[in-house]
Amino acid sequence: MPHNAPFAQIARIGVPRPMTSVSSAADQLSANDPFIIKAYQLLAQNKLQEVATLLNEAQRNTPYDPRIFMLGARLAEQSDKPNEALEAMEHATRLAPQWWPAQLEYGLLLARLDRNAKALEQAEKIFALESRERMVLAGVIDIAVRCGDMAQAARYTEHALTHYPSDPVLLMNLARTQFFSQQYEAALRSWSAVLEQEPANMQARYGRLRTLLQMGRNDEALQDAQQLLAHAPDDAVYRYFAQVAQGQTPPTQPVELQEELFGGLARQYDLHMVRYLRYELPQQTAAKILEIFPDRRFNLLDLGCGTGLLGVCLGRIDGGMVGVDASESMIAQAARHHVYDKFHKVNLLDAVRDTPDALYEVIAALDVFPYVGDLQPVLGNVHRILQPEGFFFFSTEAAPEPGTDYALQASTGRYVHGRAYLERLLEQAGFALASIEEKTLRYEAGEPVAGFVVTAQKGR
Numbered sequence: 001m002p003h004n005a006p007f008a009q010i011a012r013i014g015v016p017r018p019m020t021s022v023s024s025a026a027d028q029l030s031a032n033d034p035f036i037i038k039a040y041q042l043l044a045q046n047k048l049q050e051v052a053t054l055l056n057e058a059q060r061n062t063p064y065d066p067r068i069f070m071l072g073a074r075l076a077e078q079s080d081k082p083n084e085a086l087e088a089m090e091h092a093t094r095l096a097p098q099w100w101p102a103q104l105e106y107g108l109l110l111a112r113l114d115r116n117a118k119a120l121e122q123a124e125k126i127f128a129l130e131s132r133e134r135m136v137l138a139g140v141i142d143i144a145v146r147c148g149d150m151a152q153a154a155r156y157t158e159h160a161l162t163h164y165p166s167d168p169v170l171l172m173n174l175a176r177t178q179f180f181s182q183q184y185e186a187a188l189r190s191w192s193a194v195l196e197q198e199p200a201n202m203q204a205r206y207g208r209l210r211t212l213l214q215m216g217r218n219d220e221a222l223q224d225a226q227q228l229l230a231h232a233p234d235d236a237v238y239r240y241f242a243q244v245a246q247g248q249t250p251p252t253q254p255v256e257l258q259e260e261l262f263g264g265l266a267r268q269y270d271l272h273m274v275r276y277l278r279y280e281l282p283q284q285t286a287a288k289i290l291e292i293f294p295d296r297r298f299n300l301l302d303l304g305c306g307t308g309l310l311g312v313c314l315g316r317i318d319g320g321m322v323g324v325d326a327s328e329s330m331i332a333q334a335a336r337h338h339v340y341d342k343f344h345k346v347n348l349l350d351a352v353r354d355t356p357d358a359l360y361e362v363i364a365a366l367d368v369f370p371y372v373g374d375l376q377p378v379l380g381n382v383h384r385i386l387q388p389e390g391f392f393f394f395s396t397e398a399a400p401e402p403g404t405d406y407a408l409q410a411s412t413g414r415y416v417h418g419r420a421y422l423e424r425l426l427e428q429a430g431f432a433l434a435s436i437e438e439k440t441l442r443y444e445a446g447e448p449v450a451g452f453v454v455t456a457q458k459g460r
Contacts, residue, residue, distance in 0.1 A: 035054050035055070035057065035058035035061075036058070036067055036068075036071065038054060039051050039054045039055060039058075039071050040071070042054065043071070043074060043075065043078065046078070048075060048078060048079055051071070051075050052075060055068055055071055055072055055075065064095055065095075066091075066092040066093075066095040066096040066099065066102045067092075069088045069089065069091045069092035069095065070088070070089065070092045070101075070102060070105050072088040073085040073086070073088035073089040073092065073105070073109060076088055077109065077112070082113050085109060085113075086109065086110075086113070089102075089105060089106040089109050090106065092105070092106070093106050098129065100126060100129050100130040100133065100136050103122065103125065103126045103129060104126050104135070104136060104139040104140075106122060107119055107122035107123050107125075107126055107139065107140070107143045108139060108142065108143060108146075110122055110143075111142070111143045111146040111147055112146070116147040116148070116149075119143050119146070119147050120143065120144065120147050120149055120152065122143070123139075123140040123143040123144060123152070123156075126139065126140055127140050127156065131159065132163055134160075134163075134164065137156060137157075137159070137160040137163075137170075140156050141153050141156045141157055141160070141173055144156060145176075145177070150177040150178075150180050150181040151177075151181065153173070153177040154174060154177040154178065154181065157170055157173045157174040157177060158174065160173075161174065166193070166197065168194045168197050168198055168201070168204075171190050171193050171194045172190070172191075172194055172201075172203065172204055172207070174190045175187045175190035175191045175194070175204070175207055175211075176207065178190060179207065179210065179211055179214075182214075184211050184214050184215045185215075187207070187211045188208065188211050188212065188215065191204050191205075191207045191208035191211060192208060195208065202228060202231055202232075205224050205227060205228055206224075206228060206238075208224055209221050209224040209225055209228065209241055209245075210241070212224065213241065213244060213245060213410065214410070214411070216410065218244075218245045218246070218247065219245075221241070221245040222242065222245035222246060225238060225241050225242035225245050226242065228241075228242075229242060235256075236254035236255075236256050236257075237254055237256050237257045237260070239254075240253065240254050240257060244408065249373060249406070249407060249408050250373065250408070251372075251373045251374035252349065252371070252372045252373055252374060253371045253372070253415075255326040255346075255347045258326040258327060258371055259326055259327050259328070259329075261371075278442055278443050279309075279367070279441070279442040281366045281367060281395055281441065281442075281453065282309035282310040282312070282313045282366060283313045284453075285310060285313075285364060285366060285393050286310060286313035286314045287313075288393065288455065289314065289362055289364075289391070289393070290314070292391065293317075293361070293362070295318065296316075296317045296318045296319075297317070297318045297319055298317060298318075298319045298360075298361035298362050299319040299320045299321075299322075299359065299360045299361055299362070300314070300317065300319065300320070300321045300322070300360065300361075300362045300363070300364065301322050301324065301351075301355070301359070301360045301362070301363045301364070301385070302321065302322065302323045302324065302340075302364050303324050303348045303351065303352070303363065303364065303365040303368055304324065304325055304326075304348055304365055304366070304367065304368025304371075305323030305324060305325050305330070305331070305334055305340070305343070306325060306327075306330045306333075306334065306367075306368075307330055307333040307334050308323060308333065308334030308335075308337045308339065308340060309366075310364055310366060311323065311334065311337055311339040311340050312337050312339065314339070315339060316339055319361070320341045320342070321339060321340045321341050321342075322340065322341060322342045322343070322344065323340045323342070323343045323344070324343070324344045324346060324348055324351045325343070325345065326345065326346070326347055326348070327345075328345050331343045331345055348365070348368060348372070348378065349372070349377060349378060352377075352378055352381035352382055352385060353377070353381055355381070355385045356385065357384055357385060358384075358385065358386065358387045358388070359385050359387070360385060360386055360387060360390060361386070361387050361390045361391070362390065362391050362392075362393070363382050363385070363386060363390070363391075363392045363393070364392075364393045364394065365378075365382075365392075365393070365394040365395075366393070366394065366395050367395055367441065367442075368394075369394060369395065369396035369397075369415065369417065370396060370397050370412075370414035370415050370416070371414065371415065372415060373406040373407075373408065373415045374406065375396075375406070375417065375421075375422070375425055376425055376428070379392075379425045379426060379428075379429040379431075380428075380429045382429070383429040383430050383431060383458055386458045387458070388458060388459065388460050389457060389458060389459070389460060390457070390458045391455065391456070391457050391458075392431070392454075392455075392456045392457075392458075393453075393454070393455055393456075394453075394454050394456075395439075395441055395451055395452065395453050395454070396415075396416070396417045396422070396451055396452055396454075397409075397414060397415070397416045397417070397441065397449060397450070397451045397452075398416060398417070398418075398419070398438065398450045398451050398452055399416040399417055399418040399421075400416070400450075401418075402418070403418065403420070404416070404417075404418040404421070405417070405418055405421040406418070406421065412444075417452070419436060419438075419452060422436060422452060422454060423436065426454070426456055430458070430459070431456040431457060431458060431459075432457055432458060432459035432460075433456065433457040434454060434455070434456040434457070435454070435455050435456075436452050436453075436454050437452065437453045437454070437455075438450070438451075438452060439451060439452070439453045441453075
């Protein structure tokens with residue numbers, strides 16, 4: 001598996017394939033198999049109307065077949081009708097209350113739709129119904145991981161290992177949950193157990209590399225990094241972590257790592273940031289922008305736009321709103337708000353370098369500079385592409401040590417910046433005015449994350 005896939009986990013379980021024995025449904029279910037098989041094929045080809053026609057015909061033949069409603073749920077979900085998908089799956093589970101494939105698919109749907117509390121309850125129900133079947137165990141682990149409950153995912157995985165001891169995929173699953181629960185010693189044992197069985201497993205080696213770095217065991221981490229680079233010498237992420245393991249501070253994170261970090265978080269990002277981390281910068285920045293431009297007449301470049309929280313807080317403006325992000329998944333979520341006019345999936349360094357002069361009245365970069373160390377090329381290009389008297393709003397995490405320009409925090413993997421460094425770069429870039437406010441950016445594990453919120457204005 002490539003390193004930029006999520007940490008290894010059991011293959012996601014789709015809608016169960018047609019079965020010939022279903023304990024709680026009509027005996028004649030197999031009569032629908034040709035319809036079901038063909039419907040799956042058409043669904044994979046996105047031929048939604050043809051799927052609907054087939055399912056209507058199948059329902060007329062056997063209206064109590066839960067698989068029809070499971071497919072109907074997939075059709076509705078693929079058609080961006082989540083409420084209809086839930087209704088169809090709930091009906092399928094009522095038709096087959098003891099059939100784990102229906103119950104599992106309902107749990108996975110709840111997790112995909114971010115109904116986390118209900119999805120976790122459903123996972124417990126499925127686990128009580130069938131706790132030995134490999135696909136069930138894979139499914140409930142997947143639900144727990146999707147919902148961010150690593151403790152529950154670890155419990156399911158440890159149980160699975162009692163039935164499938166030393167299974168490398170389960171061990172990787174366990175290592176993943178241990179890593180994200182900050183149980184680094186346990187994660188190291190799990191990654192190493194996989195590598196004892198499969199020395200060429202690059203996904204496990206990458207996981208062990210990340211774990212060793214978190215533990216401060218850089219010499220051992222470097223050995224894994226070197227083996228990864230021997231396997232893929234041009235890989236930017238492996239090169240980045242090799243530098244970190246050698247005690248170097250790379251000037252920025254590779255975009256591939258940012259996609260890895262955020263690609264799987266896109267659907268939950270807004271809820272996680274706003275509700276759990278108490279992240280308020282988009283609202284606060286939007287208020288500042290609209291105070292300056294009460295008529296809403298300005299062009300905005302949103303660097304590291306993520307899921308579009310700033311755009312949502314601003315609403316429609318009388319001008320162009322362009323979002324830039326390295327994560328395609330984040331951009332897809334931002335596009336759902338229908339406030340941005342255009343998106344570019346590109347590294348923000350490349351975005352500001354390649355943008356023509358004097359295009360924007362406002363440029364924002366909120367919670368993105370923790371993934372960029374050297375800010376000099378960014379600030380210089382931002383000044384160039386701002387219109388005269390244009391505004392630049394950005395945030396970054398504060399370096400705890402005085403005199404620091406920028407540093408990479410081992411505990412978080414994010415960059416921090418010094419106040420004097422920011423002041424110096426803003427002056428060098430040519431900004432006429434700049435205010436730097438010390439502020440809590442968000443909370444992590446209940447603790448405030450200290451940072452700087454900067455408002456800079458270009459001269460005439």
